Amino acid sequence: MSRARLVVTWILQLLLGLVFILTGVGKFPQWDGWVSRFEMWGYAAWFLAVVAVLEALGGVLVLLPKTAAYGASLIGAVMLGAAYTHASTGIGSPTQVAIPILVCAAVVALRWKDRWRPPVSID
Numbered sequence: 594m595s596r597a598r599l600v601v602t603w604i605l606q607l608l609l610g611l612v613f614i615l616t617g618v619g620k621f622p623q624w625d626g627w628v629s630r631f632e633m634w635g636y637a638a639w640f641l642a643v644v645a646v647l648e649a650l651g652g653v654l655v656l657l658p659k660t661a662a663y664g665a666s667l668i669g670a671v672m673l674g675a676a677y678t679h680a681s682t683g684i685g686s687p688t689q690v691a692i693p694i695l696v697c698a699a700v701v702a703l704r705w706k707d708r709w710r711p712p713v714s715i716d
Contacts, residue, residue: 598703601703602700602703602704605696605699605700605703606655606656606658606661606700606704607656608696609652609655609664609665609668609693609696609697609700610652610653610655610656610664611652612652612693613648613649613651613652613655613668613693614648614649614652614653615652616648616649616652617644617645617646617647617648617649617650617651617652618645618649620641620644620645620648621645624641627641627645628641633682633684634678634682634684635682636678644671644674647667647668647671648668648671650664650667651664651665651667651668651671652664652668654667655668655700658704658707659707659708659709660708660709661700661704661707661708662700662701662704662705662707662708663708663709664700665696665697665698665700665701665704666697666701668693668697669693669694669697669698669701672690672693672694672697673690673694675687675690676690676691676694
């Protein structure tokens with residue numbers, strides 16, 4: 594990987610990781626506000642906890658080179674769910690998640706060959 598590509602990769606990973614760690618963890622102190630949003634969208638309150646944990650976990654995974662592709666994939670899946678929710682309910686804009694989805698795709702593309710793979714045992 595060239596030096597410029599490596600720098601861009603790390604910048605994208607750091608931005609994505611920090612944003613989603615803060616977003617996921619930040620849902621808990623603002624629980625009541627988020628619960629009302631999730632109920633407005635037709636989801637149960639427990640689903641908010643699932644989304645918050647997945648966002649924070651994805652953010653942590655993105656910060657590690659061997660798991661960055663998996664973390665970005667996880668965040669991308671959550672963001673696709675958010676886009677679907679906004680589009681199907683008409684509440685919010687599905688386009689507001691376009692940039693995070695594109696950054697996730699870029700991180701997956703840039704880190705795919707570096708991903709963690711379990712060792713293969715040869716018997």
